[in-house]
Amino acid sequence: MEKIVKTFILVDKQDITRLGISFLLRQPDIHAEIIEKVSTQNEFTDLLEKYQDAVVVLDLAFSDFLSLKTVIAFHERYPMVYWLFFSIEINDELFYQYCTNPCFSFVLKQCDFNEIKAALICAVKGHNFICSSIARIFLQYRKEINDKKERLTTTEREILKLIATGKSAKEIANGRNLSINTVVTHKKNIFRKLEVNSVYEATKYALRTGLIDSIEYYI
Incomplete structure (x- = not known):
């Protein structure tokens, strides 16, 4: 049976993390070419251009040149690249948008040896x-989200989506042939039902539940 050899690009400023991942990738049951250090976004782009099915092992908290926005842009440009997020905490917006995408995986640095190794094997x-x-x-959060989602009417979900994509009350009113007061009332009801106090919090909810996607949000 032909071995699958993957190129792994490690994006993490912590030397100990890169050394640990490199050690695991050199285990006999994992076949990998390892690029241990990337310093700039231009260098990273060149690598993705060369290895368009690479695995990127990434901690956003320890990268000087990658952010949530740039990761999403790179995913659009290089859809075959596999992203393994390896960090102490996981970015909520990214996780809830892409947790079911086969090109995205998530593992915590505090996980044990076997679980981290299993994540790398899945990446290959x-x-x-x-x-x-x-x-x-995630399972607990999805239960809470679904409970809240059931509280919203169809109209409220539609208006929430418009709010989350940056539409003002006036724009929503004009687009839906409603009065501004009606839109404001809907907005108040949405905030009350979701137990949020700002457009930012409502937008995070919309991202997590898939009412809008990250590409739509960042445009």
């Missing part, structure tokens, strides 16, 4: 992986 095979700690949090 192109399979989605979510560590057990994150999975437990």
Whole structure:
């Protein structure tokens, strides 16, 4: 059976993290070419251009040139690249938008050896992986989200989507042939039902529940 050899690009300023991942990738049951350090976004772009099915092992908190916005842009440009987010905490917006995407996986640095190794093996095979700690949090959160979602009417969900994409009350009123007061009332009801106090919090909810996607939000 032909071995699958993947190129792994490690994006993390912590030397200990890169050394640890490199050690795991050199295990006999993982076949990998390792690029241990990338210093600039231009260098990173050149690597993705060369290795368009690479695996990127990334901690956004320890990268000087990648952010949530740039990761989303790179994913659009290089859809075959596999992203393994390896960090102490996971970015909520990214996770809830892409947790079911086979090109995105999530594992915590505090996970044990076997679970981190399992994540790397899944990356070689192109399979989605979510560590057990994150999975437990996700299941609980989805239950809470679904409970809140059931409280919103169809009209409220539609208006929430418009709010989350940056539409003002006046723009929503004009687009839906409503009075501004009616839109403001809907907005108040949405905030009350979701137990949020700002457009930012409402937008985070819309991203997490898939009412809008990250590409739509960042345009």
